[in-house]
Amino acid sequence: WWAFSEVADNGLVEQGKRSISQCPRCETGLANNEVExxxxxxxxxxxxxxxxxxxxxxxxxxxxxxxxxxxxxxxxxxxxxxxxxxxxxxxxxxxxxxxxxxxxxxxxxxxxxxxxxxxxxxxxxxxxxxxxxxxxxxxxxxxxxxxxxxxxxxxxxxxxxxxxxxxxxxxxxxxxxxxxxxxxxxxxxxxxxxxxxxxxxxxxxxxxxxxxxxxxxxxxxxxxxxxxxxxxxxxxxxxxxxxxxxxxxTDQWFISITDVKDDLLDNMEESEWHPDWARDNRFRDFIEDAPDWNVSRQRYWGVPIPIWVPEDAEPGNLDEDMIVVGTREELADRVEEDIDPDSIDLHRPAVDGLTIVEDGTTYRRVEDVFDVWLDSSVASWGTLGYPSDETAHEELWPADLIIEAHDQTRGWFWSQLGMGTAAVDQIPYEEVLMHGFANDEDGRKMSKSVGNIVTPEEAIERAGRDPLRTYLLSHDQQGVDLAFEWDGLGEIQGKLNILWNVFRFPLEYMELDGYDPADADLSDGDLELVDEWVLSRLQSVETEVADAWDDYRVSDAVNAVIEFVTQDVSRFYVKAVRDRMWEETDSPSKRGAYATLATVLDEVIRLLAPIA
Ligand SMILES: [Zn+2]
Known part of the structure; x- marks a missing residue:
């Protein structure tokens, strides 16, 4: 309500006509995706x-x-x-x-x-x-x-x-x-x-x-x-x-965002997108073509539109003398009825009977409720309790990052920009990660009627949670769809098994020697060239992973770690140090290998922590 009243104060709320698909039985307009x-x-x-x-x-x-x-x-x-x-x-x-x-x-x-x-x-x-x-x-x-x-x-x-x-x-x-x-x-x-x-x-x-x-x-x-x-x-x-x-x-209520198109485009520029083409092509095109935003629905459930109009006003021009209420307190102040601003239920039917009388004119609420996208559009500050509580808003708003698939170009990415611009002339998020969909192996949408759905439960049953998560995240996440393949999942499962085996390999020897890998210390023992090499590789991988995460290139981060474990560590390093671990007696060289492998594995686990 608060945001909508700001939009109204900015002169961007109007009533207008629009051709809609109407269900004559439910007596409401239907969105395109509700028509079968x-x-x-x-x-x-x-x-x-x-x-x-x-x-x-x-x-x-x-x-x-x-x-x-x-x-x-x-x-x-x-x-x-x-x-x-x-x-x-x-x-x-x-x-x-x-x-x-x-x-x-x-x-x-x-x-x-x-x-x-x-x-x-x-x-x-x-x-x-x-x-x-x-x-x-x-x-x-x-x-x-x-x-x-x-x-x-x-x-x-x-x-x-x-x-x-x-x-x-x-x-x-x-x-x-x-x-x-x-x-x-x-x-x-x-x-x-x-x-x-x-x-x-x-x-x-x-x-x-x-x-x-x-x-x-x-x-x-x-x-x-x-x-x-x-x-x-x-x-x-x-x-x-x-x-x-x-x-x-029928007569509907609109936020006339076509009046602020330049502001929308300017505010859009304030956000950084991953991938950047999603903003510069897809989102920009959508904004440029976007008509005024129809925010009204003829339903019972939903957030009631807080517009009161003179009871004898002519439909079609109700925006001329409308009163838009922005807060609970304002509602309690202005309505004739005696209501408690803290406890009044702001839904239908509680607000339907409330009347406002000003200058001898009686105003009644319009019966419509908001399009649900309006709720989503205020999420960035609504979840922070703003405007009633300003502390969290001060610290946390705008949002650092929002993550959704490409279908949200016309959904949440849009609704937040539209409302942010119309209400407070600012974009409510700084960065956007736009990911793709998971399709079937031929790149077709998974659907019940085609019968090509793979459920996460089925994949977890067959391969396990970590392999599924690693598999999904090892694919490019930036605006690109994934074609799900069982073979690919199996391959990742195999790679995680290698990681598992690398972990198990030294434990037996460490146990015999009473060596606790949790206390591994690189200065305890002698490091040989191959140890220095794998530690150096570890540092490069850490930099690579950190850079990838900074750019939200999740797949690059995942693949760098997996590659390091299966190639450098398993195929090369473990083979190279096997002889040193097999030594019967304790030695500085053996302790150096223990400490190196323990350090590598400890950090690999940290690097993989967000994924597997
Ligand atoms: Zn119906």
Missing amino acids: YEDVEDPSIYVKFPLADREGSLVIWTTTPWTIPANTFVAVDEDLTYNAVRAEKDGEEELLYVAAECVEDVLGEGRYEEYAVEAELTGDELVGWAYDHPLADHVPDYPEFEGAGQVYAADYVEADRTGLVHSAPGHGEEDFHRGTELGLDIHCPVGPNGEFEAAAGEYAGQFVRDANDDIIEDLVADGHMLAHGTVDHSYGHCWRCDTGIIQLV
Whole structure:
């Protein structure tokens, strides 16, 4: 709440419209990853939109008859070729406009007996043509405003079905973007429960999908239907309740980060990334393209949005007179009800009934809750108890390092930068380590349906915890995916066994001689050249490992130690000192070898401590 109120103070909170996938049963918007696709049968209709000031009709195709009441324009591809076709059926003639490539199919669907192409036009020539709304007699409040009922160009048009696309900016996402771009009003006569509202005229009160039959019947009766049937296609459903989603444009709350894009990019520069290309390519591109951040969700569970608006305010412009509450104390001070700031539960329903009365106006809380990414965005200071407690924040903020996989470019890396910039104009982290995913041996994502999942439990069962951890960390961690291979895991297991054997090798002799490796002292005994050599190698490896850790090159650190143990120590040093350890009696040379090996192994364990 505090961070959001800072964002509001910076003038970056606004209400706006957006096309969302709505579950009409749960009555909430769904994120893209909450929409599941299934094959279903839907209506398939070819509708004639009568041209207003010339002969003929534009032919469109759709699977959602219920979106026709909201039709605002028809889209064409400027460069596509369209035909005016004179067609005859049952002794009657009519003139139809469709894309040249679609003529045969469309006329076939309409069971026309004869037809002839009368003219050829580019999409560009159709732009600006006006037509009459095909449901005007049933929906008196159809989109009739300035600019509605015309042909426009749009880049989502293809030479498919009819090559002309019925566009309802109050529903479809692409239609919404194009409609907004064209400056058209956004008309959506459907409520969050999927029922037509009063603006839908004769269909008001019906669930949109149930109204399909009536709409089809009316289009047929009015002579606007060219053909209708059904189509099997993949359609989105709610992941919770399996209800078919509907696309609606609704009022949502945004943090207008597009207003602070330069600040976002400047703040991004303040962070150091491993690998650096992740910041300079991937993250920068994402920031540059990022639209305003929709932070509202229509759910019950979640952090309630702390915005109070006048109870009679017009939806759509609620940001004009909003009050954004930032703290418990402010809430207790401003609301009419008597609440204890320390104990009030800041969730629904406890905050829903609280009202603020100022200058004779009663304010009520908007019902929405925050997008969960908003919670994650404040983690860096929220976990430090800031702003109520400033001590830890003073010492520890911003975070030294955050570690996540590359999917978080658009997730946590982003949400923290977005909120940090919008609320306090600072990036909340100094360094980022972006790692990859663990995929299967062919580099494919592990998935239940493909059946290629290797669980950590299975790998631990077969090879052990340390080998699994060492194997995973021995691969480049910086933005690169790992292709998991059992052979590779086995190889690492073998290398760790060598380490184990190197440890066991001197113990027997040390025990016989009563030598405690925990008290190893390099000045006790004589060091030979080979001892000096392995100790020198040890120092080089220590430097190499320290440098690698400084750059978060974990795999380089792991591999340097493993290489040192399996090559320098096991294959060379142990063989070279074997004879000295086999000596029957105690000797300075033997004690030098003991001390060297004990020192090497002690430090190897320290070097491996973060890994195995
Ligand atoms: Zn649902």
